[in-house]
Amino acid sequence: MSKPDNTPAGWLEARLPIISAFRREYVDFAMPRNLTYLWNFGAFATIALALLIVSGIFLALNYTPSVAEAFNSIETIDRHVSSGWLVRAIHMGGVSMLFAALYVHMARSLYYGSYKAPRELLWLTGLGLFILVMIAAFAGYILPWGQMSYWGATVVINAMNAVPLIGPALASWLLGGEGLGSVALHRIYVLHFVTAFSIIGVIVLHVAALHVVGSNNPTGVEPKTSADVVPFHPYYTTKDGLGLCLFLMVYAALIFFAPDLLTLANNYAMANPLVTPGDITPEWYFAPFYAILRAVPSKLGGLILTAGSLVVLFAVPWLDRSPVRSARYRPVLRWALLALFAAFIALGVAGMHKPTGLWLALSRISVAYYYAYFLILLPFLPRVEITRPEPATLRGEGA
């Protein structure tokens, strides 16, 4: 604003300074010099979400949210609409790619202590995003009105009903008086895209919070001098760009070479309220939570532990009492955290198998460890753990 500028850019800048804001936040923005490729996964998730929204809009043009027509309209999209099979494959593959990116993104935050002060809001908005994505994914999975859609919805709505006080009211608002029928399907359809668009709004909050406190880095040490930082462009535009190419290659391989790898054949049979399919398994991204639900021999207890496994994450910034952010310098926590990741993956695998014998035992051990990590190790480990010295500067680190 110091010197008046007669170019079109100057005219715009004097009225709405978006060009300088973009330059400040995405070109010159100070980034730690030592970020690894694990810092790409937020960008991956954003791109996967953008593709989900675009493909979702085009699917919505051909989808009919009624019990009589929903299944047929999906079959029509897959078989008759020009390129409809590809649009739907982009949408279905995008869900898996989004969840995969989010799980890595969250695991990275846990490992490098990205949730600690002053980044608590970054962690909380991120968890809010994760829960919105789960709601959108659940609602979206009901829309094709296949057998898995119907029975998945039945189980989740009955679970909602079991929640004391608010549960029956919530379930009634979703179902609209009658059972799981056209009225409910229409509401679930609206819920699906309202949630999807809400996600965009929360992403704006998440990124705004990031741009106030700046990115964490693998050392967990705040950059102090200009030698510790590099501008976002070209350093991280190229790093994100290269990662993105690889991400999109995996995504494309999933769509074109293995479109059925992560889907369940049962969902290509139309919903039948009279017959529950023999082997109910959730989508892979819900499997860990499904395993927790089945590991507890009590209806309410299972629901509490499943919901609690998400709720406990919100408390993580305050449960972790260690002043050291990065697990690199916490020799005990590092292994405890890797064991947590292993337990979560074990839950996921157990969730895809029948809850008997070894799988049930594995689920129970994993749930116990999951809670022990957050409620015992995070708050009390810092009292006994001897941490390694953190570097004073980021120079000589990575980059």
Add this chain to the structure above:
Amino acid sequence: MTQDADRPTPSPSCPIPGGGARRRDVLSTVIVGAGCVGACALAYPFLDSLNGTKNTSLGEDDSIDVDIAALRPGQQLVVTWRGWPVFIQKRTPEMLASLKTADIVQRLRDPDSKILQQPKDATNWHRSVVPEIGVLIGICTHLGCVPSYATPSPNDKSGKYSCPCHGSQFDVAGRVYKDAPAPYNLPVPPVTMLSATHVRIGQSKGDPAFSIASIQQI
């Protein structure tokens, strides 16, 4: 979005190795170009899906049989074929005579049906398989409104069609008048006379190869 005052800022410009600027410009251009190509390829399935399912009914027989026994001379019946209004008229001798009146014929754009708006067996002076029965698709060739039928009256025994939208006029065989905006005659669908009182619309015995999609304009 403001940066904390105590956060370090990077050096104002990143160091460019000697002579490296041009190489970086080439790389940037190539990357942006490749990105644009990728974006266009990605846009293709989405835009293509907007074409919908238009080819799925290909090859299906969608012809309809209509009983016209109740139709009196001078009357018309409106039926639906492929979602279009189809006029079926029973013509009086006066209506048929008007089709050959020189006074009327010279005011028509295409009196001899030279433009492909009908099957071969209707490319004649009465634009139908038999002179007494006329079948037309009732969609004005100007901008697609449905012309209204003026039944023969004592004043005008010939009958005609006039479009309510922009005043286009057609004679009773669907031939368009010159002094109005519609450019072509009303289309004639493929028709087979099953008997004197039954008409099949959608199949033409006299011109089996005819496809309604091949006409000049519907």
